[in-house]
Amino acid sequence: MTLTSLYKENRSFFIVFILFVIASLFILIFFSKADGFFLLNPYHTPFLNYFFIPYTYFGHGTFCVAIGLLLFFFKKRFLSLMVLSSYAVSGIVAQVLKYFFQEARPAVFLKDSSYQYFIKDVTLHNFQAFPSGHTASAFALAAVLSFSLKNKKYSMLFLAGAILVGYSRIYLAQHFIDDVFAGAIIGIISAIICQVYFEKPFNRLLHSKS
Numbered sequence: 001m002t003l004t005s006l007y008k009e010n011r012s013f014f015i016v017f018i019l020f021v022i023a024s025l026f027i028l029i030f031f032s033k034a035d036g037f038f039l040l041n042p043y044h045t046p047f048l049n050y051f052f053i054p055y056t057y058f059g060h061g062t063f064c065v066a067i068g069l070l071l072f073f074f075k076k077r078f079l080s081l082m083v084l085s086s087y088a089v090s091g092i093v094a095q096v097l098k099y100f101f102q103e104a105r106p107a108v109f110l111k112d113s114s115y116q117y118f119i120k121d122v123t124l125h126n127f128q129a130f131p132s133g134h135t136a137s138a139f140a141l142a143a144v145l146s147f148s149l150k151n152k153k154y155s156m157l158f159l160a161g162a163i164l165v166g167y168s169r170i171y172l173a174q175h176f177i178d179d180v181f182a183g184a185i186i187g188i189i190s191a192i193i194c195q196v197y198f199e200k201p202f203n204r205l206l207h208s209k210s
Contacts, residue, residue, distance in 0.1 A: 013147075020184065024181040024184075036177045053172065056134060059169075064087040064137050078203065081198070090190035091133065094131050094186055095133070101131075105174060106129075107125045129179050136184070140190045147191065162184070166184055
């Protein structure tokens, strides 16, 4: 599959993702790191806490690997390889960047501010904010699953789910918008690379085993 054909088959997915990119860039350009965080985190409620604390794990590596293994078990082996490889690529890139960019998480960066919504035993206090690995994994998974769909209407559900994972990282004070934005770009690019460059090798591998 070529990049052009991938775009044509998934035009709506990419258009909505571009809108997400534009909105993120607007906040990044016109607001400071702290102000952007406050803008996206105006208030918390017990209900939202109970929702986002477990929901954020849809971007965890364990969830992505589990989806890949389930697809393999149910004979969706090509899609399984795509899910696992896109997760691996996005995860490696995210971890390498974390190693080189020791960016403070909100709890450290905003320790002297009046922000009061840090969540005990959930909010992390370290310097591994950039980029958001959960967001990268969520967007890689959403993209690969969306690319595989025949009915592209459902791809919006996957993309919305990934965006919500990204927001959960901000809501839970794990990341800033730049971390989430970078994670989303990494995830999408990882999925595109796997779809464009790994399709033929994976097909050859699977056909050789049959």
